[in-house]
Amino acid sequence: MAICFQSPSKPTCISPSSNHYRPNLHARPSHPQPLLTSVPASTPLKTHLHFSSSNHYRPNLHARSFRCNFSKTLTADPQPVFTSVKSFAPATVANLGPGFDFLGAAVDGIGDFVSLRVDPDVRPGEISIVDIDGVGNSAKKLSKNPLWNCAGIAAISVMKMLGVRSVGLSLSLEKGLPLGSGLGSSAASAAAAAVAVNEIFGRKLGVDDLVLAGLDSEAKVSGYHADNVAPALMGGFVLIRSYDPLELIPLTFPSDKELFFVLVNPEFEAPTKKMRAALPSEIGMSDHVWNCSQAAALVASILQGDLRGLGKALSSDRIVEPRRAPLIPGMEGVKKAALEAGAFGCTISGAGPTAVAITDDEEKGRDIGERMVEAFLEEGKLKAVAMVKQLDRVGARLMSSNLR
Secondary structure, eight states, rough: OOOOOSSSSSOOOOOSSSSSSSOOOTTSSSOOOBBOOOOTSSSTTOOOOOSSSBBBBBOOOOOSEEOOOOOOOOSSOOOSSSSEEEEEEEEESSSSTTTTEEEEEEEEEEEEEEEEOTTTTTTTEEHHHHHHSSSSHHHHHHHHHHHHSSHHHHHHHHHHHEEEEEEHHHHHHHHOOOOOSOOOOOHHHHHHHHHHHHHHHOOOOOOOHHHHHHHHHHHHHHSSOOOOOOOOOHEEEEEEETTTTEEEEEEEOTTSOOOOOEEEEHHHHHHHHHHHHSOSSSSOOOHHHHHHHHHHHHHHHHHHHHHHHHHHHHTSSSSSSSHHGSSTTTTTHHHHHHHHHTTTTEETTTTSOEEEEESHHHHHHHHHHHHHHHHHHHHOOOOOOEEEEOOHHHOOOOEEEEEO
């Protein structure tokens, strides 16, 4: 049985025999681990990934997709390249209207930071969460138990993949995203932690492995879905083509086009599990056909850089949004206000309560945001704050490091 000692002054670690966590390096992971399938570039929808020379993970954007299959945990016990690293992972907008659980986008300028260091006070092969800080009530609500923390779970998963046995690590989490906001808060923590562990040992794993590590975390918190953690790690728009095996398709929005997300976050928490429980177990054929056509239109609009088409599709979900919107006070009025103010489209970001609208002009985005904030107050009696952010095309990345 694992033992947890919670103390405001001491780091929390776990293990079956002590208050530390030691990954079981012989245990088979609960989800398939990846083997990157490398095939000729001419083969449709199966290709490889590569890393750029900069400090982030970039899929091959000329590739049409990549697939994650089975792989073995690395048997070598890697030695750290750095004594400490700091990583960042951005916020994300999942679903994008009709793309429930299979479409997501990364948002520039907001996200979570993870600081990781080799710690001689932590037993070899173990990880300790020593500090949690950030916006809202993150420090009070989040556990320092690595098994109950999104960052901790993802870090443990990467340690298992790498076969870490000879050094102990301590982790600090800085939350830039509010909990239960619909902005991929848990995924940002998981992605930043996965990158940090991988970087401190010399970046031995690919982005596909890190997505699976993030999925281990998401599965324990909000469900096995990659529409937050995949764009958080990869940047840009991402389509999840398949979960078994995991297959991800980066969708490249044209670099010469302007895209701004208007994000309006009310003072209201919408836990993902609760919002998922509101969804129907069955849907009618007409709604299925409609949502499929809108999701296809949304993907085409992304690739073409057609913001009007993107906004129209974003606003057209007939399955998920109609069930969730009534649970967010004022949401229907907020959407109406955004469209009347000139937004190309508006929907719920992820599970909510954040509302997201899109436009092609930053100043116009501020005006749209003001109208949405007013609508939340008038229609839902909720205070809210608005942000206008661009698409994050980079994804999770290393921010700083110290060599050994």
